[in-house]
Amino acid sequence: MKQRVMITGLGAVSAFGLTTDEFWQGISSGQCAIKTLAPLEGVKISIGAKLPDYDESKLFSADELPLLDRFSQLAILAAEQAVTDAGLKNNQSLQAAAAIIGSGVGGKHTDEEGYKKLYKDNLPRVHPLSIPKGMHSAAASSVSKHLGIKGPVFAVASACSSGAHAIIQGSMMIQLGLVDVALVGGTDSPFPYGLLKAWDAMRVVSDDICRPFSKNRKGLSLGEGAGFLVLESENHAKQRGAHIYAELAGYGMSSDAGHITRPDVHGITKAINDALQNSATSPEEVDYINAHGTGTLLNDLAETQALHQVFSDHADKLAVSSSKSMHGHTLGASSAMELIVATLAIYHSKIPPTINYTEADDECDLDYVPNKARDKKIDVAMSNSFSFGGLNAVLVIKSH
Amino acid sequence: MIKILDKVTEIIATNAKCKAEDVRPETELVALGIDSLKAITVIFELEEAFDIEIPNEHIQTIVTVDDIVNRLKGVLH
Numbered sequence: 001m002k003q004r005v006m007i008t009g010l011g012a013v014s015a016f017g018l019t020t021d022e023f024w025q026g027i028s029s030g031q032c033a034i035k036t037l038a039p040l041e042g043v044k045i046s047i048g049a050k051l052p053d054y055d056e057s058k059l060f061s062a063d064e065l066p067l068l069d070r071f072s073q074l075a076i077l078a079a080e081q082a083v084t085d086a087g088l089k090n091n092q093s094l095q096a097a098a099a100i101i102g103s104g105v106g107g108k109h110t111d112e113e114g115y116k117k118l119y120k121d122n123l124p125r126v127h128p129l130s131i132p133k134g135m136h137s138a139a140a141s142s143v144s145k146h147l148g149i150k151g152p153v154f155a156v157a158s159a160c161s162s163g164a165h166a167i168i169q170g171s172m173m174i175q176l177g178l179v180d181v182a183l184v185g186g187t188d189s190p191f192p193y194g195l196l197k198a199w200d201a202m203r204v205v206s207d208d209i210c211r212p213f214s215k216n217r218k219g220l221s222l223g224e225g226a227g228f229l230v231l232e233s234e235n236h237a238k239q240r241g242a243h244i245y246a247e248l249a250g251y252g253m254s255s256d257a258g259h260i261t262r263p264d265v266h267g268i269t270k271a272i273n274d275a276l277q278n279s280a281t282s283p284e285e286v287d288y289i290n291a292h293g294t295g296t297l298l299n300d301l302a303e304t305q306a307l308h309q310v311f312s313d314h315a316d317k318l319a320v321s322s323s324k325s326m327h328g329h330t331l332g333a334s335s336a337m338e339l340i341v342a343t344l345a346i347y348h349s350k351i352p353p354t355i356n357y358t359e360a361d362d363e364c365d366l367d368y369v370p371n372k373a374r375d376k377k378i379d380v381a382m383s384n385s386f387s388f389g390g391l392n393a394v395l396v397i398k399s400h
Numbered sequence: 401m402i403k404i405l406d407k408v409t410e411i412i413a414t415n416a417k418c419k420a421e422d423v424r425p426e427t428e429l430v431a432l433g434i435d436s437l438k439a440i441t442v443i444f445e446l447e448e449a450f451d452i453e454i455p456n457e458h459i460q461t462i463v464t465v466d467d468i469v470n471r472l473k474g475v476l477h
Contacts, residue, residue, distance in 0.1 A: 063417075066441070125447060128440040 002175045005248040006237045006400065009086025009230030010340050011078040011185070014327050015049035015223055018059075020081055023337075024344050027326055028373050030353045034210060034221045034328050040193055044200045047209065049223030049328030050191055067133050068142060069107035070224075074333075075139035075187035076146050078226035082183060083147055086230035087242060090148075098152040098179045099144050100169045102162025102186035104332030104387075105195060106155075107134030112192040139187050151179050159387035160292075160329070162186050163227060163336030164395055168251045170231050180236035185228030186336040196222075202261075204296050210329070212293035212322035212354050213300045213368045215361035220294040223328020227337035246343050249380075249398045250279025256390025263299050263386050268306035271392035272384070276310070279396035281380055283311045286318060286396075288351050288381040290342040291368075293322025294329055303384065304364045319376065321354045321369040335385035339395055342381040346399050349377045404472050411445045412465060425466035442468075450476065 012019070015033035016026035026033055033049045056065060056073055068076070079099070080089070088094045110133045114126035132138060137155035144153040152173065156166040163186025170182030190199070199205050199222060206219035237244055252274025256267035276283060292303055308315050323341045330337055345351055350373055357370035383395045409423045416423070416432035423432065429439060439462070443454055450472065458471045 124453070125444065128444045129437070132437075 003177060004234040005171045005174050006232050006234050007229050007245045007248055007343055007397065008232045008237050008242040009082040009088065010245065010343060011081030011085060011228040012225065012337055012340050013051070013074045013078045014225040014337065015051055016327065018077055020085070020340070023327070023340070027323055027341055027352045028344070028348065028350050030326070030355050030371060030373055032209070032326055032355055034223065040196065043193065043196045044207065045196050045205050045222065046207065047221055048191065049221060049330070051224060066129050069110045069133050069138055070189040071103055071107055071187045072139040072142040074189060074224065074226035075101060075143050078185060078187065078228045079143045079147060079183055082185070082228035082230050086232070088181065088230060093181055093236070095148055096151050096179060097149050097181035097183055098170055098173050099140060099149045099183045100154060100156060100166040101140040101143060102156045102158070102164070102166035102332045102336065103136060103139055104157065104159045104162050104188050105190055106136035107138050108192045108195050109189065110134030112194045115194070143183070147183070149183060157332070158391040158393070159389050160331055161335055161385040161387040161391050161393040162332030163334065164339070164383070164385040164393035165253070167229065167231070167248070167336060167339060167395060168253065168393060171248055171251065174231055174233045180233050182231045183228060184231055184336070185226060186333040187226035188331040188333045189224040190222050190331055191224060206295060209356045210295040210325050211356040211358065212291070212295040212325050213304070213361065213364040214357045215359040217295045217297065217300060219296050220324065220329040223330040225327060225330045225333050225337055227333055227340050229336065229339060229343070244400045246346050246397045247400045249281065249396045251275050251396065252278055252394045254392045256392070258390055260390070261388050263302040264390060265302050265305045265309065267390055267392050268302060268386055269309050271394045272306060272310045272382070275382065275394035275396050281396055284314050285380045286311070286314070286382055287376070287378045288342065288345055289318055289320045290338045290381065290383045291320050291322045292384045292386045293324055293354065295322070295324065299386065300364050303386070304366055307366060315366060318366060319351045319369050319374065320366045321352055323352055325355045335383065335393065339383045339397070342383045342397055346378045346381055346397065349375060351376050351378065404469055404476070407449050408446065408465060408468050408472065411442055411449065415442050423465055425464065425469065427465050428463055429465070446472065452476065
């Protein structure tokens with residue numbers, strides 16, 4: 001029989017601050033962490049959810065920093081919070097745990113620093129630690145080393161669904177009995193110069209603010225951060241008397257196998273339906289959906305259409321909100337940060353809002369919990385992630 | 401002209417987090433905690449300091465501080 005999977009620890013680092021408490025305080029009170037960025041020559045993107053006053057030298061030793069790209073630093077900070085929250089810091093069972101870590105862009109700060117030296121400054125060499133510091137799995141290795149996790153450890157990349165796919169990997173390992181504990185999550189820091197220019201060129205970043213589902217939405221707002229959850233088999237959690245936030249009841253995955261950036265309603269619908277089936281949930285049981293909700297014209301429309309198709313009459317009873325309107329689109333970290341939001345929404349019986357919502361859209365006609373959080377008991381919540389490249393992942397959690 | 405031994409000593413001491421007087425010509429790098437990863441960082445910093453390229457074949461047989469100094473002399477002269 002498959003093991004049931006419980007969420008027993010949470011850790012978030014975001015533009016709201018370095019702690020999960022600051023993250024939830026901001027999200028649950030409808031604050032916007034998307035702010036004006038320091039201008040960069042030639043970069044159009046002017047707003048983003050960047051960690052304020054972040055000083056790596058105060059958080060890591062001079063010995064550690066040469067190997068820690070910013071995305072690895074954020075991962076360590078969030079992962080340490082999650083295992084501490086779960087009461088597993090320095091616990092024997094952490095040694096055998098898995099650590100599966102999603103990232104959309106990986107160690108871009110390191111890559112760009114090296115390339116700038118070569119291509120712009122015409123210098124002859126890059127730093128010799130550029131490879132281990134910048135590789136996509138650097139965050140996974142760094143977290144493993146920092147916390148002494150010696151079980152299955154690797155990175156997952158599926159753009160904006162990376163965190164969700166990592167969470168699913170960890171969940172499957174527990175269900176199969178491969179591990180009792182899995183530290184799962186995502187991390188990204190998308191603010192190096194070249195990456196901002198690339199986002200500029202895609203023309204999907206809002207020059208205004210992120211307004212998911214609002215008729216006047218103009219695109220996404222980038223954010224940085226990391227979100228980690230400790231997943232644990234029900235038996236293991238109960239044996240050690242762990243505090244359980246919620247049950248990770250199931251998941252669904254699909255690929256659009258179509259357009260590289262335009263979301264496909266059929267692909268999204270399949271992932272949602274598979275998640276409902278996998279978690280033995282009827283559509284009518286779902287109370288809250290933390291939407292992918294990027295704030296782009298195409299995503300919000302396709303997601304709304306898919307929710308209508310799957311939930312039919314119940315769609316009008318759903319509370320659907322996009323926390324990206326507050327913490328920004330943190331790429332590979334977003335789905336993990338959003339599962340933390342959904343978990344705490346269940347735990348605190350509070351539905352976070354979609355902020356910056358100012359104009360109803362006839363084609364996006366669901367209850368998006370506009371601008372103000374809502375107190376409501378939630379038994380079942382869903383978290384959606386649909387990435388560039390058409391890689392969809394949907395998670396279902398239940399109150400415990 | 402930077403004195404080769406002084407610069408080598410300074411860079412090794414920084415990377416090994418030891419005092420300059422602990423870095424003697426006959427000292428083996430491993431004794432100072434300079435593993436292979438730290439060794440390539442030391443070589444990188446020497447290349448930057450002297451604006452030179454140190455070929456791989458010159459560093460594969462380095463054991464002591466003096467070995468580094470000799471390789472550098474070979475490249476510089």
